[in-house]
Structures are given as C-alpha cells and as structure tokens.
Amino acid sequence: MNHYELAKEILEHTGGSENITQLNNCATRLRMNFKDESKIDLNKIKQINGVLGAAKKLGQYQIIIGTDVSNVCDEIRKMGQIDESAVPMKRAGKLDTLMDIFASIFTPVIPAITAAGMIKAILVICVLLGMNKESQVYSILNFIADAGFYFLPVMLAFSSARKMGCNPYLAVMMGGILLHPNFAKMVSAGDPVFFLGLPVKLVNYGSSVIPIILAVWLMTYVERFADKISPKPVKFLMKPVLTILIVAPVVLIVLGPLGSYVGTVIAAVTDFLNSRVSWLVPMLMGAFMPLLVLTGMHWSFLPILMTSYTTYGYEAVMGPGSLVSNICQGAAALCVAFKTKDRQFKQQASSAGITALMGITEPAMYGVTIKYKKVLVSVMLGGAAGGFYAGLMGVVRYTSGTPGLLSLPIFIGENPMNVIHALVSCTIGFCITFVLTWFYGFKELEKEGDREQDKYSEAKEQVQKSKKIIISSPVNGRKVNLSKVNDETFAKEIAGKGMAVEPSDGRITAPFDGEVVTVFRTKHVIGLRSSEGVELMIHIGIDTVELEGKHFTAYVTDGDVVKTGDLLMEFDKQAIEAAGYETVVPVIVTNTGNYLDIIASEEGTVESGQPLFTVL
Incomplete structure (x- = not known):
C-alpha cells in the first residue's frame, strides 16, 4: 500500500x-x-x-x-x-453528539492507558517468574505504569478541551489542580475544608474520569464569558485569570464531587452485574459486538470502561465479549476461505480471517461476514457462547487494547487462570462459529465460483415461472439506491433489500393491500405485511428514533387492515431536518430471504403509488 x-x-x-x-x-x-x-x-x-x-x-x-x-x-x-482548533458542533441527534464527544475525548488517551496496562501485565509475568516486588526495578516500573492511570484527568483535560473548544492548557491546569499534592494532603488528613464559607468535599481525583470532563464543559462557557467582559487592553491577562478563579472553586465544591458520585454509581452498577449475573454482559457483548461496531455504539461504553479500570484495575464489560467476537469473525472468514471456489475471494477471506484473529476485524466484517446474513448470525451465536463462558468464569481485561491473539497479555493478571479461561472462551467461539458457518452460513455463498453459471440459469428459469410483485412507493420524492443511504445497516442491506426515497413531503401511504404488523413506539418505523406475504419495513429518517415520536403522527395501529394509498403516517419533514436528522425513507423487504431477488427501479422522481421495486 x-x-x-x-x-x-x-x-x-x-x-x-x-x-x-x-x-x-x-x-x-x-x-x-x-x-x-x-x-x-x-x-x-x-x-x-x-x-x-x-x-x-x-x-x-x-x-x-x-x-x-x-x-x-x-x-x-x-x-x-x-x-x-475546535469548531462549534452542528446540531445533531443527542445520542450522536454524546458518542462523538466520548470518541473524541477518549480515543487520544487510549495509547497511554494501553502502555500503562501492558507494563502492569509485564510486571505480573515478571513476579510469576521470580522478580522481587521490593526491588527497585519493580518499584520504578510500577510507578511508571501507575502514572498512566493517576494522571488520567490531565490527559482527559487536554483532549476534552480540544473537542469542546476551550484553551487546552487552562484545562490541563484544572487537571493539575485536582491532583495537586497540597489538596491530596487535605484529602488524606480528612479535616473539614471550606472556601469562602462553602464546604469543599474531600475527594481523591487521581485516576478519575467524569469530574475533569464536567470541569472542561464548564470552562467552555466561563471562558467565553471572560472573553466577553474583559477589556481588550488587559484581555490577555484578565481572561485566563477569571476563567480559573471561577471554574476551580465551582469544580472543587460542586462539579468534582458530583462527577465522583457519578463514577461511584457506574462502578457500583458494574460491580453488581459482575457479582450477580457475571455471564450476562459478556454474552451480550460477544453476540452484538459486530452490530455495535457497525453503528459506532461501542464508543458509548468508554466512560464505563475507564471508570472500571481506574476503580478496580480491570474491566469485564467489553473486553471478554469483544475478544470472543473478534475470534469468531476470524473463524467465519477462514471457514469461507476453505469452502469458496473463487480464488480471489479465497485469498481475501483467508487474509481477513487471520487479521481478525489478531484483533483487526474490519476486513473480515466488511469483506465477508456482513455480506452474508447467515454468516453474520453464525458469528453472533459463536460470540454469545464464548462470551457466556468468559462471563461465567469471571474473565476480565486488565487494560485497553484491541482484543485478539496478539494482545492476549492484556488478560494476564494476578489470577493466572484468567488468560487460560480467555483462551478457552475463544476456542468455544471459534469452533461454534466455524461449524455453523460450514453447515449453515455458507449456503448463501454457493453462487460463487464454478456454480455461478448453474445458479444463474436456475434463477433465470425460476424468474420466468415466478409471479412478480410490484411494491409501490409510500411517499412522494426521489428514488435512490440503498447504497447511498447514510447508514451501514441499510447501505449494506443488512436489514434486507429494497430502495429508499428522499421525500418531498411528509405523507406516508400504504404501498399495497395488507396488514399493519407494527407501528414502533417512536413512530419512525412502520412494519407491514402484504396479502401476498411480503413483509415490508418503512423507516422514516436516520437515527430519528432519538426524537421519541416528536414530529410524527400515526393514523394506524398494530393489526389494522389497509388498502393501497391509505394514509399511514405524517411527519414534519422541516422540523426533523432542522433538528439535525436526515429524512430519507428506506423501504425494506425484511423477509428478503424468502424471495429470489429484489429488483430496484431506476433512480429518479417518484410519486406515492408509483412502482418503487419488484419482488421476484
């Protein structure tokens, strides 16, 4: 390359x-x-x-x-x-905005956390091999590793400031204030501390996560205020002084303790899950990690992971499940490589499989597994089984890192069986995924190689014998191929085949005679079943689930019988777009597997009731 x-x-x-x-x-x-x-x-x-x-x-x-x-x-x-330099964020969905902030804040500090954790893992191995914990070499390496966690507030201060748009060096100073030795002495002494008559809660902010993020969030507003009121001749001096003098006391008295409390709650919830249902979270992570990565939802867990690392020295929320899931991606890709007769695809799948086993799953995911739904299901089932075992055995990850065979040291800790159980869980996931892909998932891939022409001829004959079902557009607008929809679930046809419409108005009508299967609580999705058995999903907008039904009006309910052209839903197109959401309407055949093919019409203008695509 x-x-x-x-x-x-x-x-x-x-x-x-x-x-x-x-x-x-x-x-x-x-x-x-x-x-x-x-x-x-x-x-x-x-x-x-x-x-x-x-x-x-x-x-x-x-x-x-x-x-x-x-x-x-x-x-x-x-x-x-x-x-x-940070720019003001555009209006977007609240969930999108929140996860964007998490990703931008935590991603830059991951290398430091990884380095610290790996040094800890090396020390554990050295002790097992006979190193004396009282030796100076051990002590120096230990505090080198501890620094990566203890000064986490300082690192997060810098990345938070870059994202939120305030002075990063003032933010770093705020991190230093929270960790200052004199304040640490006050915390150790435990005597009541007051600032201008207000009590300062004594909290140890070393290795904390939430307090500094809240501090920088406040700083973004205070800094703008200080900039606005500071006279130009002395702004260079007055602006930073005002910012720190306002932010520091508020953080020490209010936001810092609040953030510490939130971190304590997160740690308590994590501890509860680990002690009562330790198998549940790793099993769910093992199953759904491919979908979380596809949608970017995995970033939402970063605050939980960081809090767990700094509180317990390990995490069991994402690491065990994601390790198994990555191995399962590799198993599926390697299985496909063994069975396919297409030489080029065999080479691609084998390379992607080996890479996935090492922890990098994108080539396998985008090149193999999500192209074939049954293979993806095999990966999810294998991931669930391996994750269940990992959770049952209490497998934990001691530091951040992309889980894979090369990064197994991140599972090495004081309990020598932890890494053994991690390997067993990987073996379970690999074997189940490989077997399922071989006997179940690979059936959809038989269109490749030497069978291509035979399948084409057979399909052509079936088309001639089959009945064509025309699906009409449920909305006025412009037809576009699903590949152009800004959502991988639709663009990669994971939910099924179909077509999308960029609406010109906000009226959704029935595209055929049939039954309303479901109207989602948030009203952004309608499920229909035609009298001929076609199951259709009409999805109004991208990420509009976050609107919780606002700007949508439903005229049907579950079980209603509808005729072609009946009004199903109205939505306020302008209001939804003003809130930062796309209003494109994917129309998906969710039981695509029951049909030979879905043939999309040409892109262009369409009116409600006119043909959108054909089901064969």
Whole structure:
C-alpha cells in the first residue's frame, strides 16, 4: 500500500487539508471532522484502492483503512497545515453528539492507558517468574505504569478541551489542580475544608474520569464569558485569570464531587452485574459486538470502561465479549476461505480471517461476514457462547487494547487462570462459529465460483415461472439506491433489500393491500405485511428514533387492515431536518430471504403509488 498516494486521494475527496478540523485514528480507522461537509464525497472515498469502507457516524467521518491507518494519518498531516482548533458542533441527534464527544475525548488517551496496562501485565509475568516486588526495578516500573492511570484527568483535560473548544492548557491546569499534592494532603488528613464559607468535599481525583470532563464543559462557557467582559487592553491577562478563579472553586465544591458520585454509581452498577449475573454482559457483548461496531455504539461504553479500570484495575464489560467476537469473525472468514471456489475471494477471506484473529476485524466484517446474513448470525451465536463462558468464569481485561491473539497479555493478571479461561472462551467461539458457518452460513455463498453459471440459469428459469410483485412507493420524492443511504445497516442491506426515497413531503401511504404488523413506539418505523406475504419495513429518517415520536403522527395501529394509498403516517419533514436528522425513507423487504431477488427501479422522481421495486 502506497500511504502517500492513499492519503492524497482521500484529501482530494474531502476538500483538502484546509477543510479538516479534527484528525485522529484508532486501530483501523481515520476519524475526521470537516468545516464544509458539502465537499465530502463518501461514494468516491469508498472506491479508493486501499479504503475498506467509509461512513459518517456519531457526527464524525470514519474511513476504514486497516492496520496501516496510522501511516496514512501521518501522510495526511504532512500534506498541509490542519487547523484542529475546535469548531462549534452542528446540531445533531443527542445520542450522536454524546458518542462523538466520548470518541473524541477518549480515543487520544487510549495509547497511554494501553502502555500503562501492558507494563502492569509485564510486571505480573515478571513476579510469576521470580522478580522481587521490593526491588527497585519493580518499584520504578510500577510507578511508571501507575502514572498512566493517576494522571488520567490531565490527559482527559487536554483532549476534552480540544473537542469542546476551550484553551487546552487552562484545562490541563484544572487537571493539575485536582491532583495537586497540597489538596491530596487535605484529602488524606480528612479535616473539614471550606472556601469562602462553602464546604469543599474531600475527594481523591487521581485516576478519575467524569469530574475533569464536567470541569472542561464548564470552562467552555466561563471562558467565553471572560472573553466577553474583559477589556481588550488587559484581555490577555484578565481572561485566563477569571476563567480559573471561577471554574476551580465551582469544580472543587460542586462539579468534582458530583462527577465522583457519578463514577461511584457506574462502578457500583458494574460491580453488581459482575457479582450477580457475571455471564450476562459478556454474552451480550460477544453476540452484538459486530452490530455495535457497525453503528459506532461501542464508543458509548468508554466512560464505563475507564471508570472500571481506574476503580478496580480491570474491566469485564467489553473486553471478554469483544475478544470472543473478534475470534469468531476470524473463524467465519477462514471457514469461507476453505469452502469458496473463487480464488480471489479465497485469498481475501483467508487474509481477513487471520487479521481478525489478531484483533483487526474490519476486513473480515466488511469483506465477508456482513455480506452474508447467515454468516453474520453464525458469528453472533459463536460470540454469545464464548462470551457466556468468559462471563461465567469471571474473565476480565486488565487494560485497553484491541482484543485478539496478539494482545492476549492484556488478560494476564494476578489470577493466572484468567488468560487460560480467555483462551478457552475463544476456542468455544471459534469452533461454534466455524461449524455453523460450514453447515449453515455458507449456503448463501454457493453462487460463487464454478456454480455461478448453474445458479444463474436456475434463477433465470425460476424468474420466468415466478409471479412478480410490484411494491409501490409510500411517499412522494426521489428514488435512490440503498447504497447511498447514510447508514451501514441499510447501505449494506443488512436489514434486507429494497430502495429508499428522499421525500418531498411528509405523507406516508400504504404501498399495497395488507396488514399493519407494527407501528414502533417512536413512530419512525412502520412494519407491514402484504396479502401476498411480503413483509415490508418503512423507516422514516436516520437515527430519528432519538426524537421519541416528536414530529410524527400515526393514523394506524398494530393489526389494522389497509388498502393501497391509505394514509399511514405524517411527519414534519422541516422540523426533523432542522433538528439535525436526515429524512430519507428506506423501504425494506425484511423477509428478503424468502424471495429470489429484489429488483430496484431506476433512480429518479417518484410519486406515492408509483412502482418503487419488484419482488421476484
């Protein structure tokens, strides 16, 4: 892979380096924010050789590169000056905004946490091999590792300030205030402390997460206020002084203790789950991790993970389940590689499978598993089984890191059986996934290789004998292919095949005679079943579930019988778009597997009642 050429092509389709406001990367993805999003061409980015996928998630553009992502990120930085000063966030869904903040705050500090945790793991191994805990070598390495956790508030202060748009060095100063030795002495002494007559709650902020984020959030507003009231001749001096003098006392008296309490609650909930139903969370994570990664929802767990690391020194929420899930992705891809007769696909699947076993799952996920729903189901079932065992045995992860065979040391701790049980859970997940894919999931892949022509001829004959079912558009607007919908679940046809409509108004009508199967509580989804058995989902907008039914009016309920053209739903298109949501309407055949194919019509203008696609 030519990193320079790849970086150059990405910049060509993103408006150049001057259009970038934020740039970083995780293990496999570039994560970017832009000044002018109209310059972004996701379709062309996806076609670049070396790009495995691209999407906008959590208010952030994510370009999947693979393990070479850091090199590509470095090349992009070399090609021009990137102004990474934070810009005001555009209106978006509350959940999207929250997860975007989490991702931007926690991603930059993960390398430091990983380094600290790995050094701890090395120390555990050294002690098992005979190192004396009283030795100076052990003591020095131990405090080196502890620094990564203890000074976490300082690191989070910097990344939070970069995201929220305040002075990062004042934010770092606030982190230093929380950790100052004199305040630590007050906490140790335990004597009552007051500031201007107000009580200061004595809290140990070392390794804390929530308090500093709340502090920086407050600082963004105070700094603007200080900037507004400070006279220009003395603004350089007055603005930072006012900011610290206001923020520091409020944090020490109110926000710091509040954040500490929230962290305590998170730790208590985690402890409750681990002690009462230890199998539940790893099982669910093992099953649904592919979907969480596809939608970006896995970022929402970062505060919980960081709180668990700093409170207990380990976490059992995501690590065990994600380890098994990654291994299952590898098992599925390798199984497909063994069975397929397509040489090119065999090479792709085998490479993706090995990479997934090492912890990098995007090539397997986007190249193999989500293309074939039964293979994805096999991965989820294997992940659930392995995750169940891991939870039952109390497997924990001692530090952050992409779970895989290469990163097994992150599961090494004082309990030597922890890593053994982690390996057993991986073996369970691998075997179950491989067997299910071999006997169940791979049936949908028999259209490949030498059987291609036979299947085509058979399909052609079935089409001639079958009855064609025309599905009409439920809304006026413009027809677009699902691949252009800004949601991987629809664009990758994970939910089923169909077509989407960019609506010109807010009226949804019945596309056929049939029955209303369900109207979601949030009213953004209607499920229908035609008199001929076609099960249809009409999904109004992207992420509009977050509106909780606001701007939607339903005219039908579950079980209603409808005729073609009956009014089902009205939605306020302008209000939904003003709230930051897309209003595109994917129309999906959810029982696609029962039919030979779904044939979309040509893109263009369509009126309600006119043909949208054909079910064969």
